[in-house]
Amino acid sequence: MDHSIIQIEKLTKSFPMGKSKFTALYGIDLSFGEGEFAGFIGPSGSGKTTLLNIIGSLDVPTTGNVLVLGNSVGELTAKQAARLRKESLGFIFQSYNLLAVHTVFENVEFPLLLLKYSTSERRNMVMDALAWVGLTDKVKSKPPQLSGGECQRVAIARAMVKRPSLVLADEPTANLDAANSHNILQTMVKLNRDLKTTFLFATHDEKVIGYLRRKVYLLDGKIDKDEVLSN
Amino acid sequence: MIRFLLKGLVRDKSRSRLPIIVVAIGVMLSVFLHAYVTGLMVDMIEMTAKFSSGHVKVMTKAYADNADQVPNDLAILDAGALMDRLRKEFPDINWTARIRFGGLVDVPDDSGVTRTQGPAMGMGIDLLSENTRETDRLNLKKSIVRGNLPASAGEILLSEAFSQKLEVNPGEKVTLIGSTMNGGMAIYNFIVSGTVSFGTSALDRGTIIADLADVQQALEMQDAAGEITGFFSQGFYDDEVAQINLDKFNALFTIDEDDYRPVMLRLRDQESLGFYVDMTKNMGTIITLVFMIAMSLVLWNAGLLGGLRRYGEIGVRLAIGEEKGHVYRTMIYESVMIGIAGTLAGTAIGLLLAWLLQKYGLDIGTFTKGSSAAVMLPDVIRARITPADYYIGFIPGVISTVIGTALSGIGIYKRKTAQLFKELEA
């Protein structure tokens, strides 16, 4: 792991539950290098989303240390966390979460608006991202007019358009049929290879698991197994 | 970013429709009400000015102190000379002398015995001089119900209601029984030339209108007048103009402390008119405030409901790296755009309604019958569109959307990012 971009040490996360608390993650130690295509695998409630959200600086550790691209997630201010997400992280969700009244182009363009790219830069970058996912003919469509697979491809383009170092995908295939699942996974594999983007999944979908090059199994908030495929 | 927000607003009708409608209705009501109330107040004030207070009025100090008793024994004695001086010193004011008087109107039968009788409030005004403006000012021509305006000395007008009560018709003779300036009994015969109705109960009950010269003769008030009433050439009362003239008057006329020295009262100093003048001035503020608060409350609640639908969008935007404060600010920008759109629509409709009420008027005669207010209320109310009506709506319109959004958005601002994100997943 010479180029490690995520280092997790002794991470625990608990949520207040009335008077007591519920611990979702126990003593996690992990690190990921640049360009990995890895996933957290485990049954429902095992803590996959919780872990992914902390890595994505959407939540903070209760104890322990999480370093993402040199930023200690627990110590970031809200502003710094937003900046980390804006500049370096991409998110893909199970339910796409596209902005329904905006066109495909505008959805993909949104992260670039926050990064204050010029109009022509935005135009080129959006068209490139749509080319990666094969949707250049749908720029003017709006999400309600697209199939689920197309929506998820728009979401991938939106996550990738600013070429982040790290993309976090929580159950990206849960709403897709087999053909579409394979299609978007192949797209992500290709982006991982061509752009060296690190992908981290949270999933219990066998189709996704089949593509992972590293499988981190979670059970009741602990690491059960950490399998790395060698090529 | 602004374009992005605008697109969202224009395309997502459910996001903009309700608030725009709320704002438009609120603004429409504010604008309309403002024009309506202004019309009502200004009409009331101007009507009272014309018939009674003038925009300014000059009397003797002693007369002014007891003005409600119409003490003609304290009238201005050399009214002609004072009028000349006022005309010279205040050329922008149209001056006219009047005498108010009370008395009994007696209608004799053929043999000279009283047939009917009734108490009257009289006004001696300049009816007969060549270029008198009193006829127009009091709208006498249009107010004639039967008969004609007095055309020569010795003729008077009676209010129509009064003439019916006395069962007297134009062309018939009536006798005024009153008191002279010196306290003696005055008996004077007039011919009723016509009857009038002003559409104001206060004036339509027992009014007689006679020429000033006749009244001077009847009450032995040669060259005297109770009041010299002044009207601004601009046609309406204005506090500032009144104050300027009052200052000038006081500088010219406070030489001695004599009880009979002339004093000037502004419209606002008479009866309860000051209250109405202030009300008219403050009306805009009051209406604006009331609607601003009401609309803010409605929009706050609408914003809470609307905000729930947008958790998904907000969650994604946070994940993409937008700061919470920025999300909150963009919602405020959106509310400003909504406020402006709603205000434009509301102002347009409000102005249209106000214009209709200004043009056609609304007859409320049945409600004002029998009202005995000192202030005269016209029977037909008309709105009056003032320049303020074009912009007054923006204050409640835009501020209330901003307040409503700010309040409903606090939830988003206060909640932890992780929590918002959780709700997005649900």
Ligand SMILES: Nc1ncnc2c1ncn2[C@@H]1O[C@H](COP(=O)(O)OP(=O)(O)OP(=O)(O)O)[C@@H](O)[C@H]1O
């Ligand atoms: N904000 C929270 N408050 C309380 N408990 C929480 C909260 N977030 C997660 N949990 C609990 O933590 C545990 C792990 O949740 P998490 O969402 O990470 O599971 P998951 O592995 O992603 O499950 P799934 O496959 O169903 O998505 C669950 O038992 C959940 O109820």
Ligand SMILES: [Mg+2]
């Ligand atoms: Mg999950």
